[in-house]
Amino acid sequence: MMTEKEEILEGLKDSVIEQDEDKARELAEKALDEDIAPFSAISDGLAKGMEVIGDKFDADELYLPQVMMSADAMEAAMEVLRPALQEGDGETKGTVVLGTVEGDIHSIGKDVVSSMIEGAGFRVIDIGKDKPPEEFVEKAKEEAADVIGASALMSTTRPEQENIIDELGDRDIKTIFGGAPVTEEFVNEIGGDAYAVDGSEARKEVEKLME
Amino acid sequence: MIEQNYRTDKMLNEEDLKQIHESSMDILENTGVEVPNEKIRDLFKENGAEVDGDRVCIPETLVEESIEKAPSEFTIYARNSDKNVDVGKDHAVLAPGYGPPYATDIDEGRREGTFEDYKNFAKLASWSDHIDVVGGIMVEPKDIPEKIRPQKMVLGAAEHSDQPVFGTPLNKEKAFDCIKLASMLHGKDLIDDKSVLITLVNTTSPLGWDKNALDALMEHAKYNQAVVIASLIMSGLTGPMTIAGTLTLQNVEVLSGIVLTQLINPGTPAVYGSASTIADMKKGNLTVGAPEYAKFIGATAQIADYYDLPSRAGGTITDSLLGDAQAGYESMMSSISSVYSGIDFVLHSIGLLENYMAMSYEKFMIDNEILGFIKNYQEGIEVNEDTIAKEVISDIGPGDNYMRHSHTMEHMQDFRKPELSIRESYEPDKEVPSTVERANEKWKKVLSEYDSPKLEEGIKEKMEDYINDI
Numbered sequence: 223m224m225t226e227k228e229e230i231l232e233g234l235k236d237s238v239i240e241q242d243e244d245k246a247r248e249l250a251e252k253a254l255d256e257d258i259a260p261f262s263a264i265s266d267g268l269a270k271g272m273e274v275i276g277d278k279f280d281a282d283e284l285y286l287p288q289v290m291m292s293a294d295a296m297e298a299a300m301e302v303l304r305p306a307l308q309e310g311d312g313e314t315k316g317t318v319v320l321g322t323v324e325g326d327i328h329s330i331g332k333d334v335v336s337s338m339i340e341g342a343g344f345r346v347i348d349i350g351k352d353k354p355p356e357e358f359v360e361k362a363k364e365e366a367a368d369v370i371g372a373s374a375l376m377s378t379t380r381p382e383q384e385n386i387i388d389e390l391g392d393r394d395i396k397t398i399f400g401g402a403p404v405t406e407e408f409v410n411e412i413g414g415d416a417y418a419v420d421g422s423e424a425r426k427e428v429e430k431l432m433e
Numbered sequence: 434m435i436e437q438n439y440r441t442d443k444m445l446n447e448e449d450l451k452q453i454h455e456s457s458m459d460i461l462e463n464t465g466v467e468v469p470n471e472k473i474r475d476l477f478k479e480n481g482a483e484v485d486g487d488r489v490c491i492p493e494t495l496v497e498e499s500i501e502k503a504p505s506e507f508t509i510y511a512r513n514s515d516k517n518v519d520v521g522k523d524h525a526v527l528a529p530g531y532g533p534p535y536a537t538d539i540d541e542g543r544r545e546g547t548f549e550d551y552k553n554f555a556k557l558a559s560w561s562d563h564i565d566v567v568g569g570i571m572v573e574p575k576d577i578p579e580k581i582r583p584q585k586m587v588l589g590a591a592e593h594s595d596q597p598v599f600g601t602p603l604n605k606e607k608a609f610d611c612i613k614l615a616s617m618l619h620g621k622d623l624i625d626d627k628s629v630l631i632t633l634v635n636t637t638s639p640l641g642w643d644k645n646a647l648d649a650l651m652e653h654a655k656y657n658q659a660v661v662i663a664s665l666i667m668s669g670l671t672g673p674m675t676i677a678g679t680l681t682l683q684n685v686e687v688l689s690g691i692v693l694t695q696l697i698n699p700g701t702p703a704v705y706g707s708a709s710t711i712a713d714m715k716k717g718n719l720t721v722g723a724p725e726y727a728k729f730i731g732a733t734a735q736i737a738d739y740y741d742l743p744s745r746a747g748g749t750i751t752d753s754l755l756g757d758a759q760a761g762y763e764s765m766m767s768s769i770s771s772v773y774s775g776i777d778f779v780l781h782s783i784g785l786l787e788n789y790m791a792m793s794y795e796k797f798m799i800d801n802e803i804l805g806f807i808k809n810y811q812e813g814i815e816v817n818e819d820t821i822a823k824e825v826i827s828d829i830g831p832g833d834n835y836m837r838h839s840h841t842m843e844h845m846q847d848f849r850k851p852e853l854s855i856r857e858s859y860e861p862d863k864e865v866p867s868t869v870e871r872a873n874e875k876w877k878k879v880l881s882e883y884d885s886p887k888l889e890e891g892i893k894e895k896m897e898d899y900i901n902d903i
Contacts, residue, residue, distance in 0.1 A: 279715075286717045287669070327637055330670050334717060377534035377573050378603065402790065403534040420716065 227258055231267040234299060238271025238341075241291035243298040250302035260303040264314070264343050268296045272341035280422050286334065289421075293337035300340070314345045316368040316432045319361045322351035323382035328375035331401060331421075335371065338421035339428055355382065355389035362395050369431055371424065374401040384412040396431045400424060434518070434565050435525045435808045441773045442738075444731035450739050453677065457684040458493045460640075465490035466689045467641040473651070476696050489689075496688055499695040505741045507702035509566065509628045509659055512618040513595035513886065518565045520631075520659070520704065521743035525772045527804065528566040528599055529558045530748070530785035530792055531633065534573045537786065538794040539756075539873050546572035546792065551589050554784065556883045557797050557876060559594035563804040564783060566631060569599035571784070572792040583607045584900045587614040587630075592893065595886040600632035600658075602649035608632070610903065612656050617896050620889070623656070628702055631659040633780065635708075636686035638664055638671040650690065654697035661745045661778065662690035663706025667719055670712045676725060680732050683709045691742065704778050705737035706745040721788045722752035722763030727770035734774040747771025748781025749800040752788055756795045756869040760786060764796075765803050772807050798872035798879075802853040809849040820844075 224232065230253050237246035246268070253263040275292045278284045307314065318339055322332050329351040340346045347365050349357060362370050370390070374380045383399045390397070398416040399409050409417040416431055418424035445453070465488045468474050474484045483490040506521025520526050536550040537543040554571040558564045568590035577585045583601035590598055591614075598615045602608035615630040616623050634650045637643045653660040664683040666672035672679040687705055694701040710726040712719060720726065730747040737744030747770055751763035771779045781789070782804065784797040814820075825840040835841050853871055866874075 282715050285714045287714065327643055330667075330717065377575070378579060381579070 227256060230256060230258060231263065231270075234263060234267030235271040235274070237299070238268055238292050238296050239274050241288065241295050243295045246295040246299035247302055250299035254302070254306055260306040261314075263303055264300070264307075268299055269341070269343040272296055272338075272343075275341070276338070276422055276425060290334070290337055293341045296341050297337075315343045316428070317345045317347065317365050318369045318371055318428060319347045319349060319358060319365060319367045320371040321349035321353040321358055321373070323372050323374045323379050323386070324352060324354045325382065326374050326376055326379035327351050328373070328401075331375065332371075332373040334421040335373065335400065335418070335424045338425045339371075342425045342429065344428060355385040358386050359389045359393070359395075362390075363393075367395060369396045369398060369428055371398045371400075371428070374399070374404060377403040380404055380408070383409075383414065387413050398424060398427055398431065434527060435563065435772050435804065436811050437523050437525055437772060437775055438811050438813050439773065440775045442731065442735055442775050444728055444774070445735050449677075450735060453681050453684060453736065454739065456681050457688065458496065460681070460685045461491045461496060461688065462493060463490060464640065464685075466636075466686065468647065468689075469642065469644045470647045473647055473693065477693075480696055491689060491692060496692055499692040500688070500740050500742065502695040502699040503691055503703050503742055504700060506743060507628060507659060509597040509631050510619065511595060511597040512591065512888075516565075516596045518597050520702070521777050523775075525776055526565045526778045527563050527782035528569065528778070528780045529554065529564055529571050529783045530750075530781045530789070531569040531571070531599070532573075532789045533570070533785060533792045534575070535791040536572045536794075537791045538876075539869060543791055545575040547576045548574035548585065548589060550574070550792070551586060552593055553794075553880055554792060554797070555590045555593040556880060556885065557794075558783065559596060559886070560879050560883055561783065561801050561804075563801065563808065564596075566597045566599050567594035568601075568630075569633070569780075570601055581900050581903050584610045584614060584903065587611050588893070588896050588900065591615075591618050591896070592888060593883075593885040598630040600630045602632045602634060602653065602660075604645040605648035605652050608649040608652040609656075610899075612652070612658050614896050614899065615658075617892060617899070618888075620892070625656040628657065628659040631661065631702075631704075631778075633661045633663060633706070634690065636662070636664045636690060638666040638686060638709075639682055640686060642690075647693075650693065651697055654694045654701040657698060657701055659702035659704065660694060661704040661706040661780070662687050662694070663745060664709050665707075665719075666709040667712035668710070668725075669714050670717060672709065674714075676711075676728055676732070679709050680729070680736065683707055683733075684736060688740075691740075703742070704745045705733070705740065705742040706778075706780075707733040708746070709733075718752075719788050720752055721748075721750045721767065722759070724766065727766055730767065730770040730776060731774040734776045737777075738775070743777040744775070745778040745780060746776050747774075747779050748785065749783055749803055750781050750785050750788065754787050756786065756793060756799060756872070760796060761799065761803075761868070764800060765806075768800070768803050768807055772811065794876045795869045795872035798853060798875045799868060802851070805849060805852060 233249045396415040406417040416427040478484045536546040551574045558567045600611035664686045668679045672682045694703040733746040749764045749768040751760040753760035783800040786793045
C-alpha cells in the first residue's frame with residue numbers, strides 16, 4: 223500500500239508523463255497541503271516523470287511536441303511549488319541562464335533545451351534571442367546562476383559564444399554551448415565547459431556540470 | 434542548365450491553388466507580417482498597406498499590382514557573355530550548394546571550410562557542364578575574416594569561373610560590396626541597369642523579417658540586382674504541421690518580400706523561393722531528404738507559376754551524413770523533383786551532405802553524375818525516319834544482330850557515357866572501388882587538370898584593392 227504522500231508523488235510523475243497540466247497543478251497544491259517538501263515534490267515526483275519522458279525521447283518513442291507538453295505540465299506544477307521553494311524549504315538543482323547569441327534570431331533549439339533542463343528540476347532563466355554577451359553575464363550575476371547556456375545557429379554568429387566566455391572572465395560560472403554549426407571541438411577550442419547536440423544531451427551535460 | 438521538356442507539374446490542382454492563394458491574401462491583409470525597419474514600413478504605408486507597430490498588413494490589390502511589375506523572366510549577365518543565364522525560361526538554372534560551414538572528403542574527413550576549399554569548389558563548379566552560376570557560400574571560408582568574407586567569395590568565384598556570380602548579402606554593406614565587385618568584373622564602377630549577380634534573402638518564419646535581410650534586399654532592389662526571396666519553414670516547428678498550411682504561410686512571407694522589391698524598384702528581378710520542408714518531429718531536425726520535401730518542390734513551382742514569377746526550390750540534397758546509398762537516393766529524388774516540376778532556379782544543385790551542413794568533394798562528383806542522368810532523360814527521344822530505322826530493321830531481318838550495320842556505327846556514340854558509374858561484369862579476383870572512392874579519384878583529377886578562365890588585365894587587382902580598403 224502506498225501512503226498518501228507516495229500517491230501524490232506518483233501522481234505528479236504520472237501527470238508529467240501524461241502531459242496533464244491540470245493534474246500537475248492540482249497535485250502540486252495537494253503536495254503543499256500535505257506538507258510534502260517542494261523540493262521532494264520536484265525531484266521525487268515531477269523530475270521522475272521527465273526522466274521517463276527523456277528516456278523515451280532518446281529511444282525515439284516520442285515526438286518532440288509530446289516532450290514539450292510534458293515539460294509544460296511540469297512547469298504548471300513548478301509555478302505552484304516555486305513560491306514555497308523560495309521560502310528556503312529546499313533548493314532547485316541549480317540555475318541556468320539560457321539564450322540565443324547576438325545577431326541570431328533562431329530560438330527553437332534553445333526553447334527545446336530550456337524545456338528539457340527545466341524538466342530536470344533546474345531553474346532556467348531564458349533571456350530570449352539575439353542577446354549580447356553582456357546580457358548573458360549580467361543576468362547570470364543577477365540570478366546567481368551556476369551555468370550559462372548559449373545557442374548559435376549560424377556560423378557567422380557562432381563566434382559570439384567565445385565572446386560570452388571573454389565577458390565572463392574568471393567568474394565561477396560554467397558554460398554550455400550548442401547549435402547546428404557548433405561542435406565539441408569548437409567548444410573545447412574557445413574554452414567552454416560543455417557541448418550538447420540536443421536538448422536531452424544538454425540536460426545530461428548540465429547535470430554533469432553541477433556535480 | 435537542364436532543359437525542362439517533360440514536366441510533372443500536377444502536384445496541386447486549380448482548386449488547391451485557389452484555396453492557398455485566397456487564404457494567403459486573407460493572412461497578408463488581416464494578420465500581416467512583421468517588418469523591423471521603419472523606412473520600409475513607411476514605404477508600405479504610402480502604398481496603401483496598413484501599419485500598426487512593426488506589423489504591416491498588405492491588401493490584395495497592392496499584392497497584385499506589385500506582382501504584375503515583377504518580371505517573369507530575366508537575364509543574369511556573366512563576365513563572359515556566352516555564359517549569360519536566362520532565368521524563367523523552360524530550363525532549370527543550376528547553382529552549387531550554399532551555406533555549409535564544413536568541407537569534407539574521404540581523405541581528410543570533415544573540417545571547417547577554408548578559402549582553399551572555396552576556390553576548389555569554384556573550379557569544380559565551373560568545370561561541371563551543368564552548373565550555371567558560381568559563388569555564394571559554397572563552403573564558408575573560416576580562415577578569411579568575417580568582415581570581408583562575402584567579398585572574398587565573389588573574388589574567389591570570379592577568379593576561377595567566368596559564369597554569373599552568386600552573392601552573399603549578409604547585411605547592407607556586404608550586399609553593396611558584392612554588387613560593386615560583380616560590377617567590376619564587367620569593367621564598370623557600379624551597374625544598376627541589369628543583373629550581374631543573383632543572391633538569396635530569407636524570411637524569418639513565421640511571418641517575420643530579419644533587419645539585416647531587409648537591408649540587403651533593399652540594396653539589391655535599389656541596384657536592380659536579382660534576388661531570390663525564400664522561406665525555410667519547418668512544418669510543425671516554424672509553420673503548421675501540414676504541407677498545405679506551410680505552403681500557405683510560405684506564400685504569405687515570400688509574396689511580402691516580392692511586393693517590397695517592386696515598391697523599392699519596380700521591375701527588379703525577384704525569384705519566388707522555397708526551402709520549406711518538414712522537420713523530423715521526433716528530434717526536431719530539418720529534413721531535406723524526405724519524399725515530403727519533393728512535394729514542397731513541386732507545389733512551389735506551381736504556386737510561383739500561378740503568379741507568373743520565376744521559382745526556386747530543391748537541389749540535389751540529402752539528410753545523409755556520408756556519401757552512401759541514402760545520399761544517392763535522396764539526392765536523385767530531390768534533383769528529379771526540382772527539374773521535372775519546372776523549378777527555374779535550383780540552388781544547392783551540387784555537393785551538399787547532411788542537409789546544408791557540409792560540402793563534400795566526393796558528393797560533388799556524384800551529384801554531377803546525377804545531373805547528367807537527369808539532363809539525358811530530359812533530352813527525350815528523337816523520333817524520325819533515320820531513328821525509327823525501318824529499313825535497317827528490314828535489312829537485318831530475323832535472327833541476325835545489329836553490331837556491324839552502318840546505322841549502328843553512325844549512332845553508337847549517341848548514348849550518354851557514364852562519368853562515374855561502372856558497367857563492368859563481375860570478376861572474382863578484381864577489386865571494385867566504391868562510388869565514393871571513384872568520386873575521390875575523379876575530383877582530384879579534375880582539379881589537377883583545371884585551367885581557370887583568365888580575368889581581364891587589372892580587374893583582379895582592382896577588386897583586391899577594393900577589398901583591402903574595407
